[in-house]
Amino acid sequence: MRLHRNLVFTVIDSLLAIFNDGEYADKVVSRALKKDKRWGSNDRKFVAETIYEIVRWRRLYAEIAEVKEPYDRDNIWRIFAVWAVLRGIKLPDWKYFENTPERKIKGRFDELSKTRKFKESIPDWMDELGIKELGEEIWTKELSAQNQQAEVILRVNTLKTTRDVVHSILMDLDIETHAVEGYDDALVLNERANVFMTQAFKDGMFEVQDASSQLVAYFLDVKPGMRVVDTCAGAGGKTLHLASLMENKGQLIAMDLYESKLKQLKLRAKRNGAFNIEPRVIEGSKSIKKLHGTADRVLIDAPCSGLGVMKRNPDSKWKLQPEFIDNIRKVQAEVLENYSKIVKPGGKMVYATCSILPSENEEQVKHFLTTESGKNFTFVKDKKVLAYESGFDGFYMALLERKK
Structure with a gap:
């Protein structure tokens, strides 16, 4: 993957708004995706997924980068560098990435991943609460699942249509979905897509709602x-x-x-x-x-x-x-x-x-x-x-x- 300057700058600006200004990630991402109308679907996907990924693993990445709140712009660049190195992305020859210790980053990741609160990237108090209420085994499994990216799930509006009809309409738009046993009105997207732009959504044939x-x-x-x-x-x-x-x-x-x-x-x-x-x-x-x-x-x-x-x-x-x-x-x-x-x-x-x-x-x-x-x-x-x-x-x- 090649990093593009305008996309990465948008990610950095967005992370500053979320981490320092207390803005909600979904609102920030929505605003970021409207920044440049020339961006294609892959550009938009990179911006949204990278922001969410770094927000999700904030504690782990900040610990590896050796930065503390409140984060200044340089801190956010260091956190971004950690994300890129751990994803195997080649860092471009930009001043922000000078002297990035790639081997040290990987070593720190291996070391910190032995401790749950760093591995799953959560505050101490939340880890203690989860163990107290659910027990260590269930809490560990649940945390790991909660750190996976959420799927996009539709609820078909049966006042207007059926699940099979929506499945077919989306298939014609190259948006593949599948049904899930036990969830009568649900369709799960095989890959993430902007379903809000489809005529089927505008016609009220479905809503986005977790199963x-x-x-x-x-x-x-x-x-x-x-x-x-x-x-x-x-x-x-x-x-x-x-x-x-x-x-x-x-x-x-x-x-x-x-x-x-x-x-x-x-x-x-x-x-x-x-x-x-x-x-x-x-x-x-x-x-x-x-x-x-x-x-x-x-x-x-x-x-x-x-x-x-x-x-x-x-x-x-x-x-x-x-x-x-x-x-x-x-x-x-x-x-x-x-x-x-x-x-x-x-x-x-x-x-x-x-x-x-x-x-x-x-x-x-x-x-x-x-x-x-x-x-x-x-x-x-x-x-x-x-x-x-x-x-x-x-x-x-x-x-x-x-x-x-």
Whole structure:
């Protein structure tokens, strides 16, 4: 591989924005890819994948490069040089790479790879937490899986089409996909491609949604004609899936604290042809009280640490702090307590997170069932998805039924 100056400079600028300015990697990458319209698909692929790769392995590369935060521009060049040497890329005759100790870099890599926190490139506190909650064996396997690049997975919109039709349309565009057993609406891309530019996406024939996330709507056991409430809808990935399973029949109330996210949902719903969705901004406890005891089904896709989706959001490793996890557990307990009251007698509720920590998952449900609100519910079943077992995101979902 030959390194091109304009592409590498874009990567360096992007890493400075992510590491020093606290910007989110996906936003930075999106901005970087718009920098030069002359770039071809290989150029864009290099920029995106290199940024994510260096973000993912930041601690390991910084340790090898012997640089510490906050990183100046020279530090970032040294980290980039480590990435290039370990990838077997010949360094060009640029001033930034003068005196790069290639043999020392490889030796340090071998040495540091014997220690998990360096090998898997995570903060000390996160490594300790993972061992405490999952045990060393499972945590080690899960970390390794979370450091793999996430696949691009589509969820076919059954309100408009079928999986076979989308597969054929994309095949005609030289975008190859394959189905996965047990995931009825999913298509996995054989190679990464910009599917958002396809007419099929613009026509609402599919959304991009991880396979594990696609299990949640099915877990809620919705039927056409029901009244369903998605209490933490966000931009509506799971809401849209629920609408398709409800065949556009019944009422689907999508609630969120942020109006901006619900505006995105409205646009996506229009493209998807999902007409039974009613977005509602949560403006306080009154918004919830109005719905007490009225819903056949309630989805609580709770705020969480996101430790199940690190392969998709590698910068989250560096943004998360231990105190955030402590705080989010309290929020999860409050959300369960408050939103569970929306379920009517005989109705069902799913509590879901994209975390792999038992303290955010099984233990939250167990605690809820001992509370005054929780005593009205019966535990039906739960499902824990780990990345090292499934190949997809880590997820948790629990189905509870309100007693009649």
